[in-house]
Amino acid sequence: MFDLTTKARTLIRVRGLKMYFPIHAGIFRRHVGDVKAVDDVSFDIYEGETLGLVGESGCGKSTCGRAILRLYDITAGSIQIDGQEIGDLPQAKLRSLRPAMQMVFQDPQASLNPRLTVEGIIGEPLLEHTSMSRAERKARVHELMDAVGLNRSFSDRYPHEFSGGQRQRIGIARALALNPKFIVCDEPIAALDVSIQAQVVNLLEDLQKKFGLTYLFISHDLSMVRHIADRVAVMYLGKVVELAPEEALYSDPLHPYTRALLSAVPEPDPDLTIEDRIILKGDVPSPANPPAGCNFCTRCPAVMDICKREDPEFREVLPGRFVACHRYNEPDENENETAA
Amino acid sequence: MPDGAPKVLDVRNLNTVFRTRTGEVHAVNRVSFDLEKGELLGVVGESGSGKSVTMMSLIRLIPSPPAEIRSGQVLFDGMDLLEVDDDTLRDIRGARIGFVFQDPMTSLNPVFTVGFQLREPLMRHMGMNRREADRRAAELLELVGIPDAARRLRDYPHQFSGGMRQRVMIAIALACDPEVLIADEPTTALDVTIQAQILELVRELRQKLGMAIIWITHDLGVIAGIADRVMVMYGGQVVEEAPVRALFKEPRHPYTRALLETIPHVRGKRAERLEVIEGQPPILGAAPTACPFRDRCAAAVEICGRENPALREVGARHRVACHLSDTGAGSGAAPEPEGAHV
Numbered sequence: 001m002f003d004l005t006t007k008a009r010t011l012i013r014v015r016g017l018k019m020y021f022p023i024h025a026g027i028f029r030r031h032v033g034d035v036k037a038v039d040d041v042s043f044d045i046y047e048g049e050t051l052g053l054v055g056e057s058g059c060g061k062s063t064c065g066r067a068i069l070r071l072y073d074i075t076a077g078s079i080q081i082d083g084q085e086i087g088d089l090p091q092a093k094l095r096s097l098r099p100a101m102q103m104v105f106q107d108p109q110a111s112l113n114p115r116l117t118v119e120g121i122i123g124e125p126l127l128e129h130t131s132m133s134r135a136e137r138k139a140r141v142h143e144l145m146d147a148v149g150l151n152r153s154f155s156d157r158y159p160h161e162f163s164g165g166q167r168q169r170i171g172i173a174r175a176l177a178l179n180p181k182f183i184v185c186d187e188p189i190a191a192l193d194v195s196i197q198a199q200v201v202n203l204l205e206d207l208q209k210k211f212g213l214t215y216l217f218i219s220h221d222l223s224m225v226r227h228i229a230d231r232v233a234v235m236y237l238g239k240v241v242e243l244a245p246e247e248a249l250y251s252d253p254l255h256p257y258t259r260a261l262l263s264a265v266p267e268p269d270p271d272l273t274i275e276d277r278i279i280l281k282g283d284v285p286s287p288a289n290p291p292a293g294c295n296f297c298t299r300c301p302a303v304m305d306i307c308k309r310e311d312p313e314f315r316e317v318l319p320g321r322f323v324a325c326h327r328y329n330e331p332d333e334n335e336n337e338t339a340a
Numbered sequence: 341m342p343d344g345a346p347k348v349l350d351v352r353n354l355n356t357v358f359r360t361r362t363g364e365v366h367a368v369n370r371v372s373f374d375l376e377k378g379e380l381l382g383v384v385g386e387s388g389s390g391k392s393v394t395m396m397s398l399i400r401l402i403p404s405p406p407a408e409i410r411s412g413q414v415l416f417d418g419m420d421l422l423e424v425d426d427d428t429l430r431d432i433r434g435a436r437i438g439f440v441f442q443d444p445m446t447s448l449n450p451v452f453t454v455g456f457q458l459r460e461p462l463m464r465h466m467g468m469n470r471r472e473a474d475r476r477a478a479e480l481l482e483l484v485g486i487p488d489a490a491r492r493l494r495d496y497p498h499q500f501s502g503g504m505r506q507r508v509m510i511a512i513a514l515a516c517d518p519e520v521l522i523a524d525e526p527t528t529a530l531d532v533t534i535q536a537q538i539l540e541l542v543r544e545l546r547q548k549l550g551m552a553i554i555w556i557t558h559d560l561g562v563i564a565g566i567a568d569r570v571m572v573m574y575g576g577q578v579v580e581e582a583p584v585r586a587l588f589k590e591p592r593h594p595y596t597r598a599l600l601e602t603i604p605h606v607r608g609k610r611a612e613r614l615e616v617i618e619g620q621p622p623i624l625g626a627a628p629t630a631c632p633f634r635d636r637c638a639a640a641v642e643i644c645g646r647e648n649p650a651l652r653e654v655g656a657r658h659r660v661a662c663h664l665s666d667t668g669a670g671s672g673a674a675p676e677p678e679g680a681h682v
Contacts, residue, residue: 056531163620193386193621194558198602198614205613220532227604227614250606264536265606266561270584272607279540280533283501 008046011182011214012068017041017077017087019060019067023288035288037063039238041077042314043322045182050208050215052229052246054222054261058284059235062106065184065218069101070094081182099129099178106187108167112159118145118170119155125177144173147210148203165196169203176207184216189224201228222265226250231320234258237295238287240314243322254323256302294326302327347415348519348552349375349398354412355627356390356397359405366624367393369576371412372651375520380546380553382567382584384560384599388621390576391556395522398422399433416520435465438513438551440506442525447509448497454481454508455493461515480511483548485541503534507541514549524556539566560603564588569657572596575622575632578651582658592660594637631663639664 018041020034037060045051055061067074070086079087081101086094105111112121122141126132132140142152148169159167168188175183185204189197201224207213219225225232226246233243234255242255253259260278280299285291291298297307306326314324356368368390375381385391396402398414399421414421416437421429433439441447449457458477462468468476474493481489484507497505506526513521523542527535543566546553557563563570563584570587572580572595580593591597601615619636622628631637634644643663651659 056533165620194560194599195386195602195617195621198616199618202614202616222532223604223606226606226610246610260533262606264532266535266539266559266565267605267607268560268564268588268600268603270564270588272564277536279536283503283534284531 008049010044011047011082012045012216013078013080014044014068015042015078017064017067017079018075019063019072020075033288035286036238036290037287038067039287039290041235041238041240043233043240043243045214045216046230047181047214048208048212049230050217050228052225052232053216053218053235054220054225054232055235056220056261056284058287060238060287061218061220061235062186064235065103065186065216068216069103069184071103099125100180101182101184102175102178102180104168104171104175104183104185104188106190108164108171108191109159111171112167114159117156117158118150118162121159121170122173122177125174129178140177141173144176147176147207148173163196164192165199168192168200172200172203172207176211179211180213182214182216184218186218187220188217190219190221197224204228222262234261237284237290239295239324240322241296241324245320248321254317254321254328255296255325256300256327257296260299260301294324345376345378347374348377348417350413350415351394351398352413352415354394354397354414355410356393356402357408357410359408363625366627367407367576368397369624369628370650371573371576371578373571373578373581375552375554377519378546378550378552379568380555380566382563382570383554383556383573384558384563384570385573386558386621388623389573391573392524393576394573395524395554395556399437399439399522400429401433401439431465434461434513435516436518437520437522438516438518440509440513440521440523440526443529445497445502445505448505450497453494453496454500458493458508458512458515461512465516476515477511480515481508483514483545484508484511485537486511503530503537506530506534506538510538510541510545514545514551517549518551521551521553522556523553525558526555527562528557528559535562542566560588560600572599575628576624577628577632577648577661578659579633579661580659581651582655586655586658590655590658592654592658592665593633593662594639594664595633598636598638631661 017038019038020036022031023033023035024030025032041064053061053064066072068079074087077087078085086097119141122144123137126137126140141155145152145155150166150169159170189200192200205228208215217225217228229246231243231245232249233240234257236257242258249258250262253262260280263278278301282299285298293309294307294312297303300307304326312324312326314322316322317328352372354368354371358365358367371394383391393402397409409422412422455477458480459473462473462476477493478490481492486492486504486507500508527538530538555567567584569583571578572593574595580596587596591600598617602617604611604614617636622632628648630646631644631649634640649661649663651661654660654665
């Protein structure tokens with residue numbers, strides 16, 4: 001497990017990341033607004049850790065992961081990978097950096113080419129980025145299949161011949177092919193059955209130890225993120241509202257949204273009655289038209305006047321704990337809150 | 341749940357088979373269970389375990405072909421639903437037995453207003469006229485917590501959010517005051533905070549209306565919070581059935597135990613490593629002649645490959661289909677009750 005006490009080296013540094021998708025309307029397709037999918041997000045990911053990124057559908061967590069890998073041309077902000085700025089690099093120059101940063105997708109069915117064999121799929125990045133001979137590629141593919149627990153003799157088969165869990169292993173092997181440092185796992189277990197999810201999560205943990213990988217693990221499954229992540233960031237409507245070490249976040253959530261989110265997770269224990277369960281009213285506002293002030297002010301059970309006027313700053317309120325909430329802006333109020 | 345409440349539904353030895361190009365798939369095998377008045381029966385299983393096919397079979401909502409209900413009885417109010425004629429069945433579906441499906445977007449008709457879709461069962465089954473149906477429709481939307489109900493009757497499904505659409509589905513299912521409500525993964529497509537709203541609503545509605553509910557899900561957390569009794573399915577058959585507390589505290593089937601150990605928790609102690617059920621669920625090419633879980637079962641013995649165990653009573657209303665259930669083998673591995681909850 002990743003040790004937070006030692007001074008960790010920052011591998012990924014994200015500052016002020018914005019990803020807006022323009023809305024065009026009318027016969028002249030005029031630009032009338034933006035969907036602010038990711039709106040001013042800043043965080044670090046340390047080398048060798050797993051940063052969990054959680055939130056509900058539409059909060060921008062997947063867009064954030066894709067933007068960090070520059071699968072989009074971002075609207076604003078800075079992204080540094082291992083000290084190198086990639087936020088403004090043109091796509092052609094990014095190509096040579098791609099081997100270091102890879103992705104595992106949610107839907108293993110849609111992200112694998114149905115016309116390629118397993119060998120073709122896992123070998124494709126090698127073909128693109130290395131000058132390996134055919135025999136070398138084959139040997140590397142077999143090595144990767146061993147690493148993810150796939151039988152070598154299946155290398156001539158096509159994706160449809162595999163189950164969901166096995167397909168996800170193929171996707172993981174492909175992401176590992178070029179010895180990356182950093183992998184964005186975008187809901188890698190969401191499409192899998194409960195008994196298969198644990199297999200894939202354990203595999204990801206083993207590979208992290210073996211190859212010293214750094215993960216951004218995007219998921220809506222709060223209990224699985226708790227298991228795999230060292231630190232967790234919570235997103236709501238395009239913004240990170242709280243970021244903290246796993247233990248602190250789950251045992252003592254600070255942001256009212258994090259509290260509501262955690263209290264909404266049903267626990268498989270019929271004797272457990274959660275006395276202060278917070279049921280949020282209403283739905284998430286549209287990211288094309290977020291409310292004035294704090295994005296959460298329309299549903300927040302602890303809303304104050306200032307929340308409807310001013311957007312709270314995302315800042316460190318306790319060592320290693322970041323939160324964007326006006327309730328933590330007075331130092332003395334801080335004390336009461338953590339005790340509560 | 342009071343013991344011995346009258347049964348509203350009694351399913352006996354249900355078998356459903358799909359005929360495909362590559363052969364038969366035995367999706368539901370020897371499934372028997374009953375549903376008591378006012379209780380909530382949770383049905384848990386992974387994809388392909390036969391939980392949805394079972395429920396769709398018992399009201400014959402399953403497309404046939406390719407499906408074929410080979411045998412069984414579904415007793416409802418003195419009738420066998422597998423035998424009654426189509427007209428009688430149509431009068432029962434949507435009126436006395438209501439449904440809520442997983443995806444509210446695909447089960448609502450996008451070209452009709454929500455009001456139209458709510459009035460339809462009321463006029464069809466309850467013989468109401470347009471005005472009465474309108475009034476009742478507004479009441480129903482209010483009941484499921486949709487603000488400004490009378491005005492929203494004129495809206496189309498796409499004008500509602502996911503959680504609101506699922507509320508509309510529930511309102512339609514409740515329209516004719518059904519005795520039984522079958523809900524197939526009703527909260528799976530929803531976000532966790534919206535799921536919490538819907539679960540709260542169902543708890544309220546049960547107190548108000550008192551119908552019996554069959555709730556199909558793969559989420560053990562949801563089941564623990566709302567069910568009175570739980571039925572666990574694996575490989576097309578019922579492997580364990582018990583009152584909710586017994587199932588979570590004293591699971592007897594190795595599959596149920598493994599399933600409970602494999603899920604991580606959001607509260608309490610964090611496991612260093614997740615327990616894993618190795619292997620894959622079975623593909624049911626033929627009627628099972630052996631225990632469907634034997635290949636993945638840590639406790640499997642010789643007889644498990646030879647004989648498919650029948651459900652038998654192991655405790656108060658607690659039934660298990662496992663050869664090892666009466667010898668108590670492997671029960672030392674039963675998970676400790678979750679202690680350190682905060």
